[in-house]
Amino acid sequence: MGEFKGDTPRNRLHHDVPEKMKALQYSEAEKFAVVNIDVPKIGDDDVLVKISACGVCGTDLHYHKGEFLAKWPLIPGHEAAGTIAAIGKNVKNVGIGDRVAADPLQPCLICFHCTRRKPLLCDNLTAFGGNVPGGFAEYCRYPARLVHPIGDLPDLEAVLVEPAACATHGIERMQIEVGSRVLLFGCGPTGMLLAQLIRMNGAAHLTIASKGGPKLDLAKELGIADSYITISDDQPHMEMQALKSANPYGFDIVVEATGAPTVLEQAIDFVRKGGKLVVYGVYDESIKIAWSPFRIWEHEITILASFCSMGHIPEVIEYVKAGKLKLGGIANKTYRIEEWAECLEAVRKQEVVKAAIVFD
Structure with a gap:
């Protein structure tokens, strides 16, 4: 088992985190396969999330065709929820074992738009599941500031937090x-x-x-x-x-x-x-x-x-905690990454309300 940068006894990977993981990976537009690759390394300010579920969005159909920010090789999935498996030495906002939802967008903070307080319009946007690996994998690395605790919110409701x-x-x-x-x-x-x-x-x-x-x-x-x-x-x-x-x-x-x-x-x-x-x-x-x-x-x-979102997950969690935002029942069909072709077709034909990729 490899160690991560910033590894300490408190931050060390759980013993059940493997060296390798399964992931759905695109090598180019419309060409994908389930692959066995290294579990991501994390830095001092990062977390490793063991993905439990990740929603499938219409945007994923665009990534499938190589549109938007798609960069190969690509692991899609930007509506992810899971459990913290490891943390970097500087991380204070979450701990190992916390269940979280992830904000998939990271602005550069130094471009023309970022310095004018418009980070959503960033020229150098890092998009997890778009131009860097996302949640259609057993594990995903995120900057700690992009993950938010969700308590006992069920997985198929947690994938609605990002939308x-x-x-x-x-x-x-x-x-x-x-x-x-x-x-x-x-x-x-x-x-x-x-x-x-x-x-x-x-x-x-x-x-x-x-x-x-x-x-x-x-x-x-x-x-x-x-x-x-x-x-x-x-x-x-x-x-x-x-x-x-x-x-x-x-x-x-x-x-x-x-x-x-x-x-x-x-x-x-x-x-x-x-x-x-x-x-x-x-x-x-x-x-x-x-x-x-x-x-x-x-x-x-x-x-x-309205383009998408950045930094709005805490507000969503407030609505959910107050019982005012109904998330149950919307994600009504689940698939494994091995069933991605079937899932894509169902989403394309609008045969499901919302699909989600799930892991054990």
């Missing part, structure tokens, strides 16, 4: 005024978290408009909105027109969280004068849409986006 942090940043970006009426297109896993936070942070009324299926069914079961509109595949224009007729003044805030360009293009028609349109879904870089600049100008519509 909820992204939703929390979205709430910051929206700056919802008290008494607002909000329309949310889409109720995928992050949309369900976003919906709950919208209602807790100023919205008087929230409408979810989404395709029918297990995701919308779960949203209704969780009671996360005030009204629900099912958008059919065969006559979506009918439901969209009915929604518009029922809300002649539109909505103070319209959030597009489906990632469908056609929905984003139509979403602006539901924004009331002086309202906001939030681009929350993830789109292929090549996508272009058409909006009327006159409408945006005449109605003084604000268009904004």
